[in-house]
Amino acid sequence: MTAFTGNLGWRKAGLLCLPMLIITAVLLLYGKPLADPGKLLPAAITYLFVNATFFCMIYTGQTNKYRSRFFILVSLLFVVSFIANLIEVRGTMELSTANMLDGETPLCPLVIPMLIIPAALTNTIIFPGSFFAAHAGIAPMIVLWLGFSVAVGRGWCSWICFFGGMDEGFSRLCRKPKITDIDKKWTALPWAVLLGIVLTSAVTLSPTYCAWLCPFKTVTEFPAIESVKTALQAVIFTSLFIGLVVVLPILTGRRTQCGLFCPFGAFQSIFNKINIFAVRIDRAACVDCKLCLKQCPTFSIDEQSLQAGKTLLSCGKCGKCIDRCPRQAISFHIKGTPLHVNRLTARILFLYPAFTFAAVIGGGCIYGGLERIFRLLLTGSMIH
Amino acid sequence: MMLQGFLLGLSTGATCLAYCTPVLVPYLLGEGKSIRQTAGTLSQFMLGRLLGYLLFAVFAWMASYYVSTLTDQREMLTGVIYILLASLQLWYGMLQPIAPCAGSSWRDRVAQLAQSRPVLLPLLMGLFTGLNLCPPFLLAFAAAGENPTLGYSLLFFLSFFGGTALFFLPLPLLGACKNISRLKNIGRLAAAVMSVYYFYTGMLLLLGGIFKL
Numbered sequence: 001m002t003a004f005t006g007n008l009g010w011r012k013a014g015l016l017c018l019p020m021l022i023i024t025a026v027l028l029l030y031g032k033p034l035a036d037p038g039k040l041l042p043a044a045i046t047y048l049f050v051n052a053t054f055f056c057m058i059y060t061g062q063t064n065k066y067r068s069r070f071f072i073l074v075s076l077l078f079v080v081s082f083i084a085n086l087i088e089v090r091g092t093m094e095l096s097t098a099n100m101l102d103g104e105t106p107l108c109p110l111v112i113p114m115l116i117i118p119a120a121l122t123n124t125i126i127f128p129g130s131f132f133a134a135h136a137g138i139a140p141m142i143v144l145w146l147g148f149s150v151a152v153g154r155g156w157c158s159w160i161c162f163f164g165g166m167d168e169g170f171s172r173l174c175r176k177p178k179i180t181d182i183d184k185k186w187t188a189l190p191w192a193v194l195l196g197i198v199l200t201s202a203v204t205l206s207p208t209y210c211a212w213l214c215p216f217k218t219v220t221e222f223p224a225i226e227s228v229k230t231a232l233q234a235v236i237f238t239s240l241f242i243g244l245v246v247v248l249p250i251l252t253g254r255r256t257q258c259g260l261f262c263p264f265g266a267f268q269s270i271f272n273k274i275n276i277f278a279v280r281i282d283r284a285a286c287v288d289c290k291l292c293l294k295q296c297p298t299f300s301i302d303e304q305s306l307q308a309g310k311t312l313l314s315c316g317k318c319g320k321c322i323d324r325c326p327r328q329a330i331s332f333h334i335k336g337t338p339l340h341v342n343r344l345t346a347r348i349l350f351l352y353p354a355f356t357f358a359a360v361i362g363g364g365c366i367y368g369g370l371e372r373i374f375r376l377l378l379t380g381s382m383i384h
Numbered sequence: 385m386m387l388q389g390f391l392l393g394l395s396t397g398a399t400c401l402a403y404c405t406p407v408l409v410p411y412l413l414g415e416g417k418s419i420r421q422t423a424g425t426l427s428q429f430m431l432g433r434l435l436g437y438l439l440f441a442v443f444a445w446m447a448s449y450y451v452s453t454l455t456d457q458r459e460m461l462t463g464v465i466y467i468l469l470a471s472l473q474l475w476y477g478m479l480q481p482i483a484p485c486a487g488s489s490w491r492d493r494v495a496q497l498a499q500s501r502p503v504l505l506p507l508l509m510g511l512f513t514g515l516n517l518c519p520p521f522l523l524a525f526a527a528a529g530e531n532p533t534l535g536y537s538l539l540f541f542l543s544f545f546g547g548t549a550l551f552f553l554p555l556p557l558l559g560a561c562k563n564i565s566r567l568k569n570i571g572r573l574a575a576a577v578m579s580v581y582y583f584y585t586g587m588l589l590l591l592g593g594i595f596k597l
Binding site for chain 1: 398402403405406409410413566569570571572573574576577578581
């Protein structure tokens with residue numbers, strides 16, 4: 001395995017990481033010292049882990065290797081902290097009608113595409129959450145999502161999405177894929193699902209993806225099973241989770257939920273158009289080994305795009321193809337600049353916004369999860 | 385009278401559009417035609433929709449306002465229409481052979497029929513969405529049922545159709561995307577996705593109606 005190192009030494013890599021040390025300290029502590037000494041250890045571990053990850057990326061020149069470990073850990077600890085938080089607040093993972101009426105549902109970014117048409121037609125946000133709540137309120141989540149989407153486009157799916165790490169984790173369990181031949185037409189399915197949920201949400205004035213199709217309801221919150229309808233919903237959520245997030249990633253070695261189903265991923269792809277960062281393939285250096293095509297987790301390189309020296313619109317900028325390319329022909333790129341110059345600068349300029357957002361969201365998840373685990377070890381319960 | 389129907393159509397047209405787009409948009413995208421051709425397909429769809437409206441105009445005249453109060457039967461009828469719509473969409477999205485051959489299977493025969501009568505599919509989709517008892521349509525049904533003459537009922541639904549049809553005018557612009565080859569595949573897959581929604585809703589309405597009888 002090779003990577004574009006850019007010949008950085010310890011000193012230079014350390015210097016490049018200094019701003020991140022300061023940024024993450026401010027963001028993880030919200031600009032003030034920790035009042036509770038019991039939270040000091042998880043905060044310190046999170047801080048060290050986040051910055052060690054960034055340093056390893058800068059020093060070794062390998063992006064995906066460290067991003068992936070960080071990403072998977074974020075997902076696992078997100079589930080721990082989210083479920084513990086739900087049980088603490090509501091006493092259960094179940095979301096009752098009363099909770100929805102009280103506007104207690106935290107906004108998941110996946111809802112955003114479904115909000116647009118109903119908001120335009122009826123001036124209503126069709127989500128049972130609070131607009132200004134500090135914990136995943138509608139307004140803060142939309143601002144955060146918009147900022148990140150403009151900064152790194154579909155990089156959201158590889159750097160910030162707290163669900164994507166589950167898919168990625170299971171796909172990494174596969175050393176030799178059992179299913180390699182996937183019909184290209186299925187890569188259009190996320191767009192079809194996106195179209196379907198946007199239109200049905202406009203008709204029903206409810207977020208249909210969350211109500212019917214979200215596999216991650218299985219490991220977060222789900223509607224309380226009070227009727228045949230909610231029982232059917234639970235069956236669908238669980239089946240989709242087992243099929244798309246566990247079984248298929250293990251069999252294919254790819255992120256099948258993200259690449260072949262997730263409508264939010266398709267929606268994020270649109271932002272790749274306006275985002276200044278891209279992944280480019282240097283055709284002069286490429287030997288057509290097609291390793292990138294076979295390894296891309298989100299099916300974002302095909303024969304045509306490879307010949308054109310580009311990735312598809314759905315590229316999640318995870319960096320796997322860049323790390324794996326035996327000829328170092330693939331690199332992060334700033335649109336409008338020549339392909340052969342400033343590869344190191346382009347990479348650093350991409351990594352800074354991508355990792356800053358990852359550290360804000362992921363760091364919070366890691367810290368939250370660790371805090372719950374330490375609480376469990378010390379007191380026998382995760383709940384306050 | 386005509387003005388009343390037209391104004392009702394205008395005031396509820398956005399909702400009508402919202403109810404029809406889950407059927408129409410995937411289909412128009414899946415066809416991948418130019419703006420002009422898409423306008424043609426849309427007019428075939430609208431013709432089917434008008435046919436549905438006029439059928440209901442006759443029905444409204446025959447049954448008067450009384451029928452709109454029969455909730456269970458109304459739900460069952462909508463359920464059956466949804467299931468028919470879902471079957472059409474599923475066939476269009478997943479089961480339609482890309483290159484129909486002169487085989488004898490039902491898929492081949494249906495594909496040959498659809499190829500020899502290209503107007504049939506948009507017409508049927510339009511008819512089923514026209515027969516769909518969405519909230520604006522029920523308003524029109526109730527308003528038309530207030531007058532006992534067939535002429536009034538027909539004219540009312542015709543003018544109601546005219547008011548709602550204005551909201552469909554921008555849809556042929558989807559044809560501007562015809563060069564994006566992936567959209568064709570996306571449209572067909574979306575039709576299949578939507579068929580699941582209509583099938584589920586149809587079954588719920590149908591079974592709900594049966595159990596209430």
